Amino acid sequence: MFSSRRKAVTVAAAACLVLLAPFSASVSAEPTSAAQDPAIYTVPNTDSTSRTEINRTGAQVIGVRDGVATVEATPEQAQRLRAAGFVIGEGTGLGEALQRINRGQAAPGDFPPGYEGYHNYDETVAELDRIAGAHPDIAAKSSIGKSVEGRDIPVLKISDNVGQDEDEPEVLFNCNQHAREHLTTEMCLRIADRFTSGYASDPAVKEAVDGREIWVIPIVNPDGKSYDIESGDFQGWRKNRQDTTGTDLNRNWGYKWGCCGGSSDDPNAEDYRGTAAWSAPETAAMRDFIDSRVVGGAQQIKAAIDFHTYSELVLWPFGHTSDDVTEGMTQEEYDRFARVGGEMAQSNGYTPQQSSDLYVTDGDSLDWMWGQHKILAYTFEMYPASGGGLDGFYPPADVIEKETTRNDAAVDILLREAGA
8 A cells, every 4th residue: 555664574473463462561651550450341231321421430431332332441430330330340451451462572662563564653754755755746744733742743735736725625634643543544644645646547536636635644643652652562542641641632622622521630531631622732733723724714624534443433523412403513514414424434334423422522623623613524433343442442454454445435425525
């Protein structure tokens, strides 16, 4: 699909799935005893309401399949769930769960064996540089701002007249808000490669590039992504690296921030929303970039996909309320979201639903993009449909091509709909 120095060993290393490595770090930034470590549990027979209740205990639903929720929780949070009437077993400690995934330590800052096809931060930047250098007439790389630790948040613009700000519908694809969701970076790189390398040979690609301005941001959370593989083992890290405990970037956006029980004010919680809306520099950079696309009083970005993992879902606003029709959402607007979301889901085999049907969230990018700018914004929860725990965040590299190309048609549908 695109160049990577590690492609040649991906298949061979992926065969080593049964090997285990010692667990070298916990998900928490601070040392904890084994008795205090979070664990992975399954909770059967859940719905949106019960999953929202689970999150409000401080636990975090990390995946859902056929009503069975996979939940990350501390022993104390697990006890709260049992006291509230949830059926929850003993669980698997995060250290044990990560041992099953980490099967031989890599060099610091690199992916463990079996994951060599994934791009770390430096390799992602280099890949964007390669694409822009190979296709200077239609691709240009820049940065939307800096992370907590000073890394650039790179963006690639793709358009037939890339140096001009044309009066064309714009579409945004962003990935890796949550650190451990590395498959999403590969999804954004797939889009970047497809709409540049295919320009000369694929009429559909050429039509899209000639008629749209496409923005691709492969890593919104560069510090968290880098930390997750810093030791050469996966850490299971979700948030950014602000104040050591981190902020959940996808609860830090400014629309209905902290309004509705869909995020936490506990800095140790996985869905900690930060001290204030936009308190994370990464979300502030995203806000400033999207705001900058208001030209002549009109938002030029007409549609967007924010890629996450996992559960194979196509989600649309709102997350902060279970109501379909509410402040900022008419029936006609909701019907359009459902129609386009359903069409995209039919193309990739995901399940389409309103975001709050998964569980209530507030301060997320999806709600802000629509609530603030009326961008036709979707969240994709990518492969797998069910991971059984942390495994779902770390599929082996041999699935990258299949699971990113799986979304080609959905991307095309959104690009078409941006001009409607």
